[in-house]
Amino acid sequence: MPPEMGDFPFEVQQAFLIHSVLIDQWDGMSGMYMGKDMSPLGTLLDVYEVEDKRTVVYFLSYITQINASNINEKTAERQKTAQRQAKIKR
Numbered sequence: 001m002p003p004e005m006g007d008f009p010f011e012v013q014q015a016f017l018i019h020s021v022l023i024d025q026w027d028g029m030s031g032m033y034m035g036k037d038m039s040p041l042g043t044l045l046d047v048y049e050v051e052d053k054r055t056v057v058y059f060l061s062y063i064t065q066i067n068a069s070n071i072n073e074k075t076a077e078r079q080k081t082a083q084r085q086a087k088i089k090r
Contacts, residue, residue: 009053015059017066018044031079033071036064 005013021044022036042083050056 010060011055014048014050014056015063017048018050018056018060019063031069031075033075035068 005016008016012089022038022040022089025034025037026032027034045053045056073084
């Protein structure tokens, strides 16, 4: 059974919350996912009154890295599938 949000430490929950608020960045040419826009991070840490900022940013970085890797794998697979289908239609 996958863990629920309440199963994680409070700092991890805060990292997931901030991750969900940050805006995604995509490369317009390749369509690859570049990660989250971290420019409002300081403001969000203040707004959500994060006490242990270092730990939350650590977990946020880890979440962002794993998420970007998963999204890029799925995107690459979709692009390969589209290329195969385009070759078949020729």
